[in-house]
Amino acid sequence: MSTPYTPSVLKPKLKVGYYHHDHWRDINGSAIPFRENLTIPHVCIYGKDGSGYWSTTDFIYATTCHEVAHVSHWEMVGEGAFALIWLNPKTRIIPESWAEAVSWQLTRNEYKRFGDFALSSADFNFSKQVWSNNMNKYYTPIFIDLIDNINQRVKYSGLLNYPNDNVTGYTVAKLEQLLYAFMDLDLLEATLLVNKPSGVTNESIKELGFL
Numbered sequence: 001m002s003t004p005y006t007p008s009v010l011k012p013k014l015k016v017g018y019y020h021h022d023h024w025r026d027i028n029g030s031a032i033p034f035r036e037n038l039t040i041p042h043v044c045i046y047g048k049d050g051s052g053y054w055s056t057t058d059f060i061y062a063t064t065c066h067e068v069a070h071v072s073h074w075e076m077v078g079e080g081a082f083a084l085i086w087l088n089p090k091t092r093i094i095p096e097s098w099a100e101a102v103s104w105q106l107t108r109n110e111y112k113r114f115g116d117f118a119l120s121s122a123d124f125n126f127s128k129q130v131w132s133n134n135m136n137k138y139y140t141p142i143f144i145d146l147i148d149n150i151n152q153r154v155k156y157s158g159l160l161n162y163p164n165d166n167v168t169g170y171t172v173a174k175l176e177q178l179l180y181a182f183m184d185l186d187l188l189e190a191t192l193l194v195n196k197p198s199g200v201t202n203e204s205i206k207e208l209g210f211l
């Protein structure tokens with residue numbers, strides 16, 4: 001991710017705050033990188049969501065990575081470009097799904113030292129492989145599916161509303177280099193097609209069903 005965060009007059013560093021309670025909108029976290037308020041951090045993370053239960057620490061870790069990924073994305077493409085893709089319902093899949101991919105990868109990296117069980121638990125909870133196309137259209141595995149080597153349509157008994165994922169070989173680092181070009185789904189597809197890892201075909205990218 002982008003480092004260092006561009007300092008401002010009032011906030012020389014990116015401030016991340018954890019609140020040991022829920023939020024009135026039942027959100028897990030939020031990021032406002034341009035916030036210039038001395039008492040409120042740029043990134044806010046909440047210990048409880050709408051479920052009424054305390055979140056587990058891996059979930060809090062993943063949420064924090066998700067929100068910081070938004071800040072980094074905002075910095076990399078610029079405030080104006082980020083606002084365009086964020087505010088348009090047709091392109092919001094890009095920043096939200098990107099933040100999910102960064103969050104999944106960083107949570108994997110952090111938890112793998114606790115062994116295979118922690119790794120498979122991080123994958124189960126954060127890799128979005130149980131996402132189907134009748135679920136939320138913003139938080140999707142579109143980027144995770146470019147990286148992982150699981151085909152959830154096969155794994156989940158051939159159900160057609162799971163992505164048919166025969167793509168693997170992209171990395172978070174590679175996709176981050178291309179992030180500036182992902183301004184809409186057409187540009188995302190065109191950029192992926194000309195930056196394919198070896199063994200990936202144009203058809204397999206289209207078969208994922210997002211583009």
Ligand SMILES: [Zn+2]
Nearest residue numbers: 066070096099
């Ligand atoms: Zn988000």
